[in-house]
Amino acid sequence: MEISAIENSYLKHGTKYKGILGWLTSTDHKRIGLMYMYAIMIFFLVGGLLGGLMRLELFRPGQDYITAQTYNAVFTVHGVIMIFLVVIPGLAAVFGNILMPIMIGARDVAFPKLNLFSFYIYIFGAILAISSQFLGKGAPDTGWTFYAPYSTDTNTNVVAAVLAAFVLGFSSILTGLNFIVTIHRMRAPGMTWFKMPLFPWSLYATAWIQLLATPIVGITLLMIIAERWFKIGFFDPNLGGDPILFQHLFWIYSHPAVYIMILPAMGVITEIIPTFSQKRVFGYKAIVFSSVAIAAVGYLVWGHHMYTAGMSVTARWFFSLLTFIVAVPSAIKVFNWISTMYKGSINLQPPFFFTMAFIFNFMIGGLTGLVLGSLATDIHVHDTAFVVAHFHYIIFGGMGFAFLAAIHYWFPKIYGRMYNNKLANTSCALIFGGFTLLYFPQFIIGLQGMPRRYFDYLPKYEWGQVFSFFGAIVLGIGILIMLINLFKSARKGKIASSNPWGGKTLEWTIASPPTVENFEEIPIITEGPYEYK
Amino acid sequence: MENSITHTEHRDDTASKMGMWLFIFTELLLFGGLFIVYSVYRSKYTADFHVAANQLNTFIGTVNTVILLVSSMTVAMSVTALRTGNKGLTLKLLATTIFFAFLFLVNKYFEWGLKFEHHLYPGSELMLTLKRGELLFFGLYFFMTGLHALHIIVGMILLIVIYRKIQTGRITKDDNVLLENGGLYWHLVDLIWIFLFPLLYLIS
Ligand code: HEM
Ligand SMILES: [Cu+2]
Numbered sequence: 001m002e003i004s005a006i007e008n009s010y011l012k013h014g015t016k017y018k019g020i021l022g023w024l025t026s027t028d029h030k031r032i033g034l035m036y037m038y039a040i041m042i043f044f045l046v047g048g049l050l051g052g053l054m055r056l057e058l059f060r061p062g063q064d065y066i067t068a069q070t071y072n073a074v075f076t077v078h079g080v081i082m083i084f085l086v087v088i089p090g091l092a093a094v095f096g097n098i099l100m101p102i103m104i105g106a107r108d109v110a111f112p113k114l115n116l117f118s119f120y121i122y123i124f125g126a127i128l129a130i131s132s133q134f135l136g137k138g139a140p141d142t143g144w145t146f147y148a149p150y151s152t153d154t155n156t157n158v159v160a161a162v163l164a165a166f167v168l169g170f171s172s173i174l175t176g177l178n179f180i181v182t183i184h185r186m187r188a189p190g191m192t193w194f195k196m197p198l199f200p201w202s203l204y205a206t207a208w209i210q211l212l213a214t215p216i217v218g219i220t221l222l223m224i225i226a227e228r229w230f231k232i233g234f235f236d237p238n239l240g241g242d243p244i245l246f247q248h249l250f251w252i253y254s255h256p257a258v259y260i261m262i263l264p265a266m267g268v269i270t271e272i273i274p275t276f277s278q279k280r281v282f283g284y285k286a287i288v289f290s291s292v293a294i295a296a297v298g299y300l301v302w303g304h305h306m307y308t309a310g311m312s313v314t315a316r317w318f319f320s321l322l323t324f325i326v327a328v329p330s331a332i333k334v335f336n337w338i339s340t341m342y343k344g345s346i347n348l349q350p351p352f353f354f355t356m357a358f359i360f361n362f363m364i365g366g367l368t369g370l371v372l373g374s375l376a377t378d379i380h381v382h383d384t385a386f387v388v389a390h391f392h393y394i395i396f397g398g399m400g401f402a403f404l405a406a407i408h409y410w411f412p413k414i415y416g417r418m419y420n421n422k423l424a425n426t427s428c429a430l431i432f433g434g435f436t437l438l439y440f441p442q443f444i445i446g447l448q449g450m451p452r453r454y455f456d457y458l459p460k461y462e463w464g465q466v467f468s469f470f471g472a473i474v475l476g477i478g479i480l481i482m483l484i485n486l487f488k489s490a491r492k493g494k495i496a497s498s499n500p501w502g503g504k505t506l507e508w509t510i511a512s513p514p515t516v517e518n519f520e521e522i523p524i525i526t527e528g529p530y531e532y533k
Numbered sequence: 534m535e536n537s538i539t540h541t542e543h544r545d546d547t548a549s550k551m552g553m554w555l556f557i558f559t560e561l562l563l564f565g566g567l568f569i570v571y572s573v574y575r576s577k578y579t580a581d582f583h584v585a586a587n588q589l590n591t592f593i594g595t596v597n598t599v600i601l602l603v604s605s606m607t608v609a610m611s612v613t614a615l616r617t618g619n620k621g622l623t624l625k626l627l628a629t630t631i632f633f634a635f636l637f638l639v640n641k642y643f644e645w646g647l648k649f650e651h652h653l654y655p656g657s658e659l660m661l662t663l664k665r666g667e668l669l670f671f672g673l674y675f676f677m678t679g680l681h682a683l684h685i686i687v688g689m690i691l692l693i694v695i696y697r698k699i700q701t702g703r704i705t706k707d708d709n710v711l712l713e714n715g716g717l718y719w720h721l722v723d724l725i726w727i728f729l730f731p732l733l734y735l736i737s
Contacts, residue, residue: 110548177555185548215559219566223676230655232672233665234570239672240665245573249566 005498006416009513027112028516032119033097034414040086040094041483043126047081048476050074054455055438055472058465061457071455072141073156077133079144080161084168085126087399088257091264092210093122093175095406096203098414100179102507102514103197105188105523110181118174125167132160143453145254148235148246152227159225166221169214172260176210179203188506190525197505197529198287202267205291209256209263209298217253220246244310251302259298261395263291265402266333269355272409273337275503276352277344280530283336290329297326307378316375323373330366334359349501350424354405357432361397365390368443383453385464386446392439404431407486412500416513417493423485430478437471505529546710553714557721560684564725567677571732574669581666586737588653589674593644594734597637598726604633605723608692608716618706620699627696630719634689641682645675674733681725688722691715 006012010030014022023031053074057065066074101109109115133139136157142150146165151158183204187196224246226232233239235246274281281287303311303319311319337359346352368390372378381387412418442450445464450457457465499508506529510518575582611626645654648671652659655675660668695715698704704711 110545111552114552173559177552177559180555181548181552184551185545211555211559212562215562216566219563222680223566223570226655226672226676230672230675231661232655232676233668234574234672239661240574240578240669242573245570249569 005511006495006513008515009416009511010516011415011513013516025116027108027116029097029101029108029112029115030414030514032115033094033099035119036089036093036097036122039123039126040090043081043085046130047078047086048479050078050081052472052476054078055465055469057455058457059469060465061459061462063456066455068455069138069141072143072453073133073139075453076140076143076161077129080129080132080140080165082395083144083257084165085129087261087395088168088172089122089175090261090399091268091403091406092179092203092206092260093119094403095199095268095410096175096179096264099410099507100200100203101182101186102510102518103200103505104183104186105191105506105519105525106182106186107518107522109178110185111178114174115178118171118178121167121171121174125164125171128160128167129164132157132164135160145250146221146224147250148224148227148243149237151224152235159228162221162224166218169218169221172210173214176207176214179207180211183207188523188525194285194288195525195528198270198281198284198291199264199267199505201288202263202270202291205295206260206263209260209295213253213256213260213299216249217257220249220253223249244306247306247309248302251305252299255302255305256295256298258391258394259294261399263294265358265399266291266330268402268406268409269337269358270333271503271505272351272355272405273340274530274532275409275501276347276349276355277341278347278502278532279340279344280528280532281336282339282342283332284528284530286332287336290332293329294326297322297329301326301373304373304378307375308382320373320375324370327366327370327373330362334363334366347501349408350419350421350428351405351409351501353425353428354401354408357428358398358401358405361393361401361435365393365398368393381446383451384446385442385450385452388452389439389442389446392442397435397439401432404428404482409501410507411486411489412496413507413512413514415490415493416496416511417489417491418496418500419485419489419493423481427478427482427485430474430481432478434471434473434475434478438468438475439471441465441467441471504531544708549710549714550717553717557717560721561725564677564680564728567673567680568728568732571673571677574666574673578664578666578669581664582670583737584664585667585670585674586733589734590644590647591734593640594730597640598730600633600637600640601723601726604630604637605720607633608719612709612713612716615699615704615706615709615712623712624696624699627692627699631689631692631696634685634692637685638682641678645678677729677733681722681729684722684725688715688719691718 010028014026014028014031017025023035026032053066054071057063057071097109097115101107136159138156140156140158140161141154142156142158146158146162151162183196183200223232223234227235231239233241235241235243237243270281270287301319301322303315304323307316307319368386372381372387372390408419408424441464445461446452448461450461450464496512498510498512501508506523507514509523607626608630611623611630614622614626648654653671654660655672660671663671692715695704695712698711
């Protein structure tokens with residue numbers, strides 16, 4: 001009898017077209033979100049394989065499998081794919097799309113067609129990014145940061161990669177715009193701003209960053225192209241330009257962009273913890289305001305990527321201070337999460353384990369961020385493996401684990417079926433263990449001086465690289481097990497009830513999986529989102 | 534969603550306008566990046582910028598400014614005309630706007646053409662012999678006015694689409710938000726020019 005929920009759901013009913021066309025032409029936010037998810041998974045696997053290739057080359061000192069030039073291309077493509085195709089759209093485009101309208105009691109986003117259009121722009125950008133590998137004179141080798149003047153001089157295929165980043169930025173802007181309007185206009189009657197669940201809140205803050213920061217990198221990337229095609233000179237010292245200006249413009253976007261990645265992740269965690277503690281979230285407003293504060297102060301700290309690049313002492317001092325200030329709201333959230341769990345009735349399920357791993361990794365990532373944010377220590381560790389470890393702890397250990405937590409949390413809602421708990425827990429343990437083994441040693445050899453983006457190194461760093469290599473293998477196995485579990489369960493898993501975890505937000509009040517219209521009748525909201533007894 | 538059985542029709546004009554305003558905001562920020570570059574180099578190469586700016590044709594610039602201002606007025610009038618239900622007048626005013634946009638591009642073509650004739654274009658040999666600040670000024674000039682011209686073209690296409698939709702009755706007195714949004718976009722294109730004109734042609 002429960003199986004009829006799946007038969008009646010958005011999974012089976014789409015447009016007038018059948019099969020794959022029914023998905024590709026659908027403006028249903030849930031279908032679009034799922035399409036993003038499949039695309040992102042594929043790109044993640046491609047990016048991950050490239051990462052594995054680098055680990056293989058670094059297994060021993062000296063050149064073993066690939067040349068230095070290939071190595072440069074591999075880390076560039078790895079970075080471009082992971083940053084622009086995987087983590088920036090990541091949570092917002094997938095779970096934001098699938099769940100945000102439901103969580104605010106709406107039938108869809110404000111502009112469903114625009115939503116589908118953003119998806120196609122994303123795919124177009126992805127094709128450009130991938131094709132930059134094969135077209136022209138060799139894959140780009142600038143790193144994902146495209147620093148001038150090298151990016152304006154190298155004769156590899158930089159233009160395609162830069163154009164891809166530009167196009168993907170456009171898609172990101174349109175998604176952000178759509179979400180802002182949706183949240184302003186389509187909340188269910190009675191859902192005041194402070195009765196809105198916290199995942200939509202985090203998406204709201206994120207959407208503003210997407211809107212306000214992305215155009216700056218957009219224009220900067222266009223300038224790089226103009227520089228290459230027309231010798232316009234903005235970043236070329238020979239022509240009077242200033243390469244440091246490029247770094248400023250790039251980081252004015254790209255520091256806020258790291259919050260595009262992490263804010264929705266924090267939002268996911270904030271949904272999961274109350275559900276699995278069966279307790280009202282601690283400090284609802286503090287969480288809201290810290291999201292907004294992160295979005296606001298995050299604009300003013302970009303200079304911490306450039307301490308060694310040539311800036312006045314005053315500027316460096318100021319950026320360092322602001323970097324410390326921006327860490328405060330992040331810490332507030334951690335305290336809120338812990339306090340929410342305190343005296344709750346904790347339910348140890350896979351999403352909760354992923355969440356714990358998130359908090360652990362995020363704390364390490366955040367605290368090492370402070371090491372990088374303080375002037376004196378950063379001079380020592382800038383451009384070393386320490387930085388690599390820092391941002392992987394935040395991006396993979398944080399955003400990545402939040403993504404996995406989100407999948408395991410909302411899986412029954414999305415597919416109407418349940419996965420195998422034991423396998424899910426095993427994969428969580430393997431992924432967490434592998435991740436730690438992979439990135440923790442990078443902190444240590446980074447402190448000892450292992451430079452980043454090098455394909456060769458002194459023998460004294462070998463032990464760390466060997467640990468990392470095996471960590472990568474464990475991590476890979478964990479991801480494989482998880483994928484097998486999820487894919488099998490999506491088709492054959494036990495039928496799930498509409499509220500398997502006892503959650504309180506609106507998505508748990510409707511069928512699993514939801515119908516096309518989500519709600520038969522739009523609910524009227526009278527109390528806050530986390531009113532546990 | 535015409536062809537789908539998926540959703541109940543949902544219309545929210547306020548949302549559409551809000552979306553347009555947000556989009557306009559991102560466009561302003563796009564040019565904002567260029568304004569930063571402009572101000573950095575202007576303060577670094579004040580004298581060169583002065584010399585270079587004097588070589589721009591202020592007359593064509595002024596004519597184009599007037600053209601855009603008038604076109605902004607006609608597009609605003611067309612919105613009002615549609616609100617009062619005067620379809621014929623709306624179409625005439627829109628056509629005028631599109632014509633002005635075209636005129637702007639023609640002027641721009643001659644203005645750029647003249648520069649090219651004097652071998653002043655990005656990457657030309659003459660450019661590379663100029664003082665660094667002058668070179669950067671012309672680089673900015675071509676980049677900014679080029680990007681702006683691109684926006685004029687996009688705006689023109691948008692207005693043409695809207696024109697067709699009014700003709701075929703898909704934009705009407707009661708369902709006119711698309712025209713309003715088109716008008717808003719056109720004002721944006723105008724607004725950006727209002728910044729570019731003094732920055733490039735007037736102050737020196
Ligand atoms: C607690 C807050 C954080 C602080 C204080 C912090 C600080 C820093 C600093 C100072 C650097 C520059 C290090 C150097 O190049 O020498 C850096 C690099 C980086 N951080 Fe963070 N960070 C924080 C959070 C994050 C978050 C949330 C993310 C992403 C989700 C992130 C991603 C990155 C990335 C990608 C880089 C390297 C960029 C590159 O050069 O390729 N960080 N961080
Ligand atoms: Cu940063």
